[in-house]
Amino acid sequence: MTQIISALSEVSDRYDVLYCDLWGCLHDGLTAFPDAVAALRGFKAGGGTVLLLTNSPRPRASVERQLAKIGVPRDCWDIIASSGDSARAAMLRGMVGHKVWHIGEAHDEGFFAPMEIVGDAVEIERVDLEQAEGIVCTGPFDPKADPSTLRPQLLSAKARGLKLLCANPDIVVDRGEAREWCAGAIAALYTEMGGESLYFGKPHAPIYELARMRLAQLQVDFAPERVLAVGDGIRTDIQGALGEGIDALFITGGLARDETGTSGQPDPEKLAAYLDEAQLSARWSIGYLR
Structure with missing residues (x-):
C-alpha cells in the first residue's frame, strides 16, 4: 500500500x-x-x-x-x-564482440568514446549488420517510427545468434507532449522474436x-x-x-x-x-x- x-x-x-x-x-x-x-x-x-x-x-x-x-x-x-555508462563499460569489455552494428541516432556518437574505469578495453569497430558480431542499441534510428520497422534486420540478427546490448531499457519517453520510442522497445521486440537482449539500466x-x-x-x-x-x-x-x-x-x-x-x-x-x-x-x- x-x-x-x-x-x-x-x-x-x-x-x-x-x-x-x-x-x-x-x-x-x-x-x-x-x-x-x-x-x-x-x-x-x-x-x-x-x-x-x-x-x-x-x-x-x-x-x-x-x-x-x-x-x-x-x-x-x-x-x-x-x-x-553502464552499458558502455560492458561493450568495451567485449560483451557483444569487437565488430558491432549500431542502432541509434548520430548524437549518440559519444557512446563509443573510451572510459577511464575500463582497463584493457577491446577495440570497437562499427560495421554493417552483415559483418557484425553483436548489436549496440542506443535508441531507434527515428524515435517516432514504430520499432517493428526493424523486424527484418532483427530477424537476420537472431538467425545468426547476435546479442543485443541495450543502452536504455525505457520503452517510451514523453518529450514535451510528444511520446517517443526508446532502445528498450527495440530490445523487447528482439527478445520477443527469440533474440538475446542485455540490459544495464533500471531496473x-x-x-x-x-x-x-x-x-x-x-x-x-x-x-x-x-x-x-x-x-x-x-x-x-x-x-x-x-x-x-x-x-x-x-x-x-x-x-x-x-x-x-x-x-x-x-x-x-x-x-x-x-x-x-x-x-x-x-x-x-x-x-x-x-
Whole structure:
C-alpha cells in the first residue's frame, strides 16, 4: 500500500541519499521543472546527496551538458550514473564482440568514446549488420517510427545468434507532449522474436552497482534503508528500487499520468488499481516532484 504525500520534505529526513530519475521527474526533455529543482535543492540543503540515476544511453558528461541546456541547475544534484555508462563499460569489455552494428541516432556518437574505469578495453569497430558480431542499441534510428520497422534486420540478427546490448531499457519517453520510442522497445521486440537482449539500466543491477561506485567517489557513506529512489517508471524506477531493497517515491504525473488520474495529485482509487495491475508498489507516491 502506497502513501500519497504532498512534498518530498514530508519524508526527506528519513533519507541520506536520493536516486532521482530525470525524464518525467526533473524535466520533460525540453525544460526543467522548477518545483522539482527546488525539492532537490531542499534535500541537499538538509545534508542529503542527490545522485541522478538515469536510463539515458549517453555518457554522464553528455547528460550533464543536456541538463544545462534545458535549464537544470548544477546546484541541485551531486553526481550522475547513467545507463549509457553502464552499458558502455560492458561493450568495451567485449560483451557483444569487437565488430558491432549500431542502432541509434548520430548524437549518440559519444557512446563509443573510451572510459577511464575500463582497463584493457577491446577495440570497437562499427560495421554493417552483415559483418557484425553483436548489436549496440542506443535508441531507434527515428524515435517516432514504430520499432517493428526493424523486424527484418532483427530477424537476420537472431538467425545468426547476435546479442543485443541495450543502452536504455525505457520503452517510451514523453518529450514535451510528444511520446517517443526508446532502445528498450527495440530490445523487447528482439527478445520477443527469440533474440538475446542485455540490459544495464533500471531496473537491472548493473546501473545500481555503478551508482554505488559514483557515491564512493564522493566518499558518501550510507545504508540502504537511508536511500530513496524517485521515479515515474513503474517497470524501471519502482521495480528497480524494489529489487535493490530500497524505498521508492512514485511520481504519478509522468508516464502514468492518465492511468493514475493525476491532476496535481493522483486519484487514490486509480493509483491503487494501477499498482495492483502492475503487481508493484512504492512506499510513497506524489503527483509531481516538489
